[in-house]
Amino acid sequence: MPEAVRGAGTALLTDHYELTMLQAALRDGTAARHAVFEVFARRLPQGRRYGVTAGTGRFLDALERFRFGADELDFLTRSGVVDDATAAWLERFRFGGDVWGYAEGDCYFPGSPILRVEGTFAETVLLETLALSVFNHDCAIAAAASRMVQAAGGRPLIEMGSRRTHEGAAVAAARVAHLCGFATTSNLEAGRTYGVPTAGTAAHAFTLLHDDERAAFRSQLSASGTDTTLLVDTYDVAEAVRTAVELAGPGLGAVRIDSGDLRAVAEEARRQLDGLGARGTRVVVTGDLDEYAIAALAAAPCDAYGVGTSLVTGSGAPTASLVYKLVAREDASGDLVPVAKSSPGKSGTGGRKHAHRRFQDGVAVAELVSTDAPAPEPGTEDRPLQVPLVTAGRVVGREPLEAARERHRRALAELPPAALHLTKGDPALPTLTGQS
Amino acid sequence: MPEAVRGAGTALLTDHYELTMLQAALRDGTAARHAVFEVFARRLPQGRRYGVTAGTGRFLDALERFRFGADELDFLTRSGVVDDATAAWLERFRFGGDVWGYAEGDCYFPGSPILRVEGTFAETVLLETLALSVFNHDCAIAAAASRMVQAAGGRPLIEMGSRRTHEGAAVAAARVAHLCGFATTSNLEAGRTYGVPTAGTAAHAFTLLHDDERAAFRSQLSASGTDTTLLVDTYDVAEAVRTAVELAGPGLGAVRIDSGDLRAVAEEARRQLDGLGARGTRVVVTGDLDEYAIAALAAAPCDAYGVGTSLVTGSGAPTASLVYKLVAREDASGDLVPVAKSSPGKSGTGGRKHAHRRFQDGVAVAELVSTDAPAPEPGTEDRPLQVPLVTAGRVVGREPLEAARERHRRALAELPPAALHLTKGDPALPTLTGQS
Numbered sequence: 001m002p003e004a005v006r007g008a009g010t011a012l013l014t015d016h017y018e019l020t021m022l023q024a025a026l027r028d029g030t031a032a033r034h035a036v037f038e039v040f041a042r043r044l045p046q047g048r049r050y051g052v053t054a055g056t057g058r059f060l061d062a063l064e065r066f067r068f069g070a071d072e073l074d075f076l077t078r079s080g081v082v083d084d085a086t087a088a089w090l091e092r093f094r095f096g097g098d099v100w101g102y103a104e105g106d107c108y109f110p111g112s113p114i115l116r117v118e119g120t121f122a123e124t125v126l127l128e129t130l131a132l133s134v135f136n137h138d139c140a141i142a143a144a145a146s147r148m149v150q151a152a153g154g155r156p157l158i159e160m161g162s163r164r165t166h167e168g169a170a171v172a173a174a175r176v177a178h179l180c181g182f183a184t185t186s187n188l189e190a191g192r193t194y195g196v197p198t199a200g201t202a203a204h205a206f207t208l209l210h211d212d213e214r215a216a217f218r219s220q221l222s223a224s225g226t227d228t229t230l231l232v233d234t235y236d237v238a239e240a241v242r243t244a245v246e247l248a249g250p251g252l253g254a255v256r257i258d259s260g261d262l263r264a265v266a267e268e269a270r271r272q273l274d275g276l277g278a279r280g281t282r283v284v285v286t287g288d289l290d291e292y293a294i295a296a297l298a299a300a301p302c303d304a305y306g307v308g309t310s311l312v313t314g315s316g317a318p319t320a321s322l323v324y325k326l327v328a329r330e331d332a333s334g335d336l337v338p339v340a341k342s343s344p345g346k347s348g349t350g351g352r353k354h355a356h357r358r359f360q361d362g363v364a365v366a367e368l369v370s371t372d373a374p375a376p377e378p379g380t381e382d383r384p385l386q387v388p389l390v391t392a393g394r395v396v397g398r399e400p401l402e403a404a405r406e407r408h409r410r411a412l413a414e415l416p417p418a419a420l421h422l423t424k425g426d427p428a429l430p431t432l433t434g435q436s
Numbered sequence: 437m438p439e440a441v442r443g444a445g446t447a448l449l450t451d452h453y454e455l456t457m458l459q460a461a462l463r464d465g466t467a468a469r470h471a472v473f474e475v476f477a478r479r480l481p482q483g484r485r486y487g488v489t490a491g492t493g494r495f496l497d498a499l500e501r502f503r504f505g506a507d508e509l510d511f512l513t514r515s516g517v518v519d520d521a522t523a524a525w526l527e528r529f530r531f532g533g534d535v536w537g538y539a540e541g542d543c544y545f546p547g548s549p550i551l552r553v554e555g556t557f558a559e560t561v562l563l564e565t566l567a568l569s570v571f572n573h574d575c576a577i578a579a580a581a582s583r584m585v586q587a588a589g590g591r592p593l594i595e596m597g598s599r600r601t602h603e604g605a606a607v608a609a610a611r612v613a614h615l616c617g618f619a620t621t622s623n624l625e626a627g628r629t630y631g632v633p634t635a636g637t638a639a640h641a642f643t644l645l646h647d648d649e650r651a652a653f654r655s656q657l658s659a660s661g662t663d664t665t666l667l668v669d670t671y672d673v674a675e676a677v678r679t680a681v682e683l684a685g686p687g688l689g690a691v692r693i694d695s696g697d698l699r700a701v702a703e704e705a706r707r708q709l710d711g712l713g714a715r716g717t718r719v720v721v722t723g724d725l726d727e728y729a730i731a732a733l734a735a736a737p738c739d740a741y742g743v744g745t746s747l748v749t750g751s752g753a754p755t756a757s758l759v760y761k762l763v764a765r766e767d768a769s770g771d772l773v774p775v776a777k778s779s780p781g782k783s784g785t786g787g788r789k790h791a792h793r794r795f796q797d798g799v800a801v802a803e804l805v806s807t808d809a810p811a812p813e814p815g816t817e818d819r820p821l822q823v824p825l826v827t828a829g830r831v832v833g834r835e836p837l838e839a840a841r842e843r844h845r846r847a848l849a850e851l852p853p854a855a856l857h858l859t860k861g862d863p864a865l866p867t868l869t870g871q872s
Contacts, residue, residue, distance in 0.1 A: 168604030
């Protein structure tokens with residue numbers, strides 16, 4: 001994998017206090033206690049009906065590169081973050097624990113334990129920041145992307161938000177958009193690193209570079225062929241469409257409209273293209289689209305949508321509010337005991353959770369999250385949701401992105417139809433909890 | 437610089453269409469035309485009174501690593517993005533143009549040309565995506581960070597949002613927060629890469645790991661010394677504060693409160709600490725703080741604030757909506773001519789802009805953005821805002837992060853006092869435009 005995205009080491013993508021806690025726990029002997037951490041969201045962003053598990057593949061990649069090398073150790077000791085004894089421990093550190101999680105692309109609901117990290121306290125506490133960074137970003141983008149795909153109703157979506165987010169986040173966002181059903185991305189690094197199909201033709205700058213629009217179109221058609229997409233809103237759309245078909249002929253691939261009242265302009269362009277005999281030429285619309293704007297264009301003659309800002313910013317919910325909580329740990333006598341905060345407002349539920357999705361007549365009806373196996377109920381079926389991702393430190397859960405993409409499609413199809421409504425609502429499934 | 441953040445190459449952090457345009461322009465001969473691109477925001481996020489230029493240092497670093505190596509070229513040709521002739525051009529590519537920009541940390545307003553990239557069309561069009569990714573992210577975080585620092589009124593702020601954003605964005609956010617006046621960050625990579633002071637002590641997991649709170653506090657005090665910060669809201673705050681002072685003595689560094697009604701809990705903790713003789717023990721509050729919540733705590737006995745989610749998500753404005761527009765290019769006869777879109781809604785102003793800030797009695801009164809030098813006005817002074825960053829391909833604008841931090845402090849002090857109001861308002865300076 002290229003260094004630009006994958007990087008050499010991920011160990012310092014970590015909060016200072018993870019190492020302070022490690023050092024104290026190494027000194028007092030609790031570092032070796034068996035510990036169970038879980039990642040979950042207390043709630044979904046306001047009005048969202050489901051969450052989407054995303055980031056699993058990236059987390060597994062990052063975990064394999066979570067190593068404290070000479071440069072990391074030099075920084076940590078020089079700056080006084082750790083002492084020599086802790087540095088020596090970090091130098092030998094390899095994650096040797098187990099990770100289970102919801103399979104990437106599956107849906108989640110409030111309280112769903114989408115990741116469980118188990119091992120010694122020392123090795124599991126260190127992964128908190130990295131795990132949360134990856135999942136909080138990717139799940140936030142995924143939830144928005146999934147709704148946009150629903151809103152588009154089968155029309156292809158192009159992800160083009162790289163310029164509106166951090167350059168590294170852009171690559172992850174392009175991966176997640178494809179996972180959730182976007183057809184292509186503008187981001188070349190996502191093409192190289194994750195195999196996401198890339199697409200792109202020209203910006204307004206290309207038209208402005210040339211002496212006139214005609215020269216720009218001629219150049220693009222000559223370089224890219226008739227099946228390209230010509231951008232027709234630099235000056236006057238009607239004139240541009242006329243020029244485009246005149247130069248390309250009726251076999252022109254597509255025209256792109258990036259401004260104005262997209263519905264009205266698309267309708268006018270469609271009429272004009274049809275009138276010119278270019279009935280197969282597609283109309284691509286871009287420009288400040290979100291899931292609501294896409295839905296509002298359902299009756300317009302648009303053949304594809306390009307989405308930027310609202311995709312990479314999670315369409316109003318730029319982080320998924322996932323937390324990484326210690327739910328069980330070994331006590332002095334070697335027994336695993338459930339633990340949880342009990343302060344007002346943020347209290348949690350202790351114990352290692354098992355998660356199942358309950359189905360009735362093939363439709364999901366509830367999320368069961370319990371420290372016990374679920375009690376069977378007549379007429380229902382329960383599907384276990386957690387799969388092994390890392391076993392004794394070895395990554396076992398890697399899969400092609402296309403597998404996660406297909407899983408997401410299936411997971412949505414299993415939900416009750418109201419889950420896919422764009423309007424604000426409650427989580428589509430109730431989370432039923434239990435405790436042993 | 438460590439690879440984890442700096443990476444090996446940045447050339448594919450680029451939209452597909454930049455290369456499609458390059459290829460067509462190489463074929464038709466316009467690739468060599470001199471071109472001027474400018475980065476600016478058409479408007480500030482709703483209600484914000486100023487923007488903050490941030491990302492300059494990161495952009496210069498990324499520009500130096502913008503190279504098409506064997507792996508990049510292999511991907512681009514294999515996937516059909518470019519042909520062999522374009523690949524050969526890319527292999528030899530080194531940016532040889534000029535970049536001017538607002539100095540990092542300076543404020544900006546609607547229309548301020550915070551970056552100008554000048555060179556051949558070929559070399560300047562390629563940088564669009566990377567420049568926008570860096571500046572759109574960093575300026576968004578900076579605007580939020582700057583307001584939080586104002587709201588805190590001199591009390592130190594700790595950046596702790598890494599877990600709520602993409603792991604690479606987290607490092608950039610920590611850098612920008614420090615630039616805007618945050619004291620420290622939790623992010624270790626920001627410490628290593630940018631020298632931002634890091635801080636952190638313990639999470640609730642550390643208390644839960646131990647058999648009781650007393651054992652956890654004793655361990656932390658033993659490992660980190662009396663001057664540490666003990667987290668007191670895992671169970672009962674009053675009991676935790678009592679235990680903390682009992683174990684540490686009145687010289688305890690600080691207690692941290694992460695939940696509940698922060699004002700009420702901080703007041704109660706302060707009273708209790710004072711009653712126990714721990715008058716010098718600080719009260720640190722964290723937990724879903726944004727600039728408004730910080731301002732609301734001005735009268736509470738808080739000694740420091742920790743900010744996470746709202747910092748890394750730009751406190752409601754996760755992207756700065758900056759655009760990268762071609763404003764002038766050479767024509768067939770070798771003259772540089774201004775260019776701009778003329779479609780409805782997104783029309784721009786052509787021509788290479790000069791920017792000055794106008795002062796009256798030492799207070800900034802207007803942002804002058806014009807293709808001409810500004811006309812002097814009696815009783816006013818104009819400060820030029822653009823500094824050279826890259827000259828003939830060589831980076832000349834690199835500076836220590838502390839210099840940008842100091843500049844931001846000064847830039848805010850020059851604005852009219854209303855600029856620093858937290859309430860929603862218009863941009864603090866009018867942008868006066870002119871054209872030759």
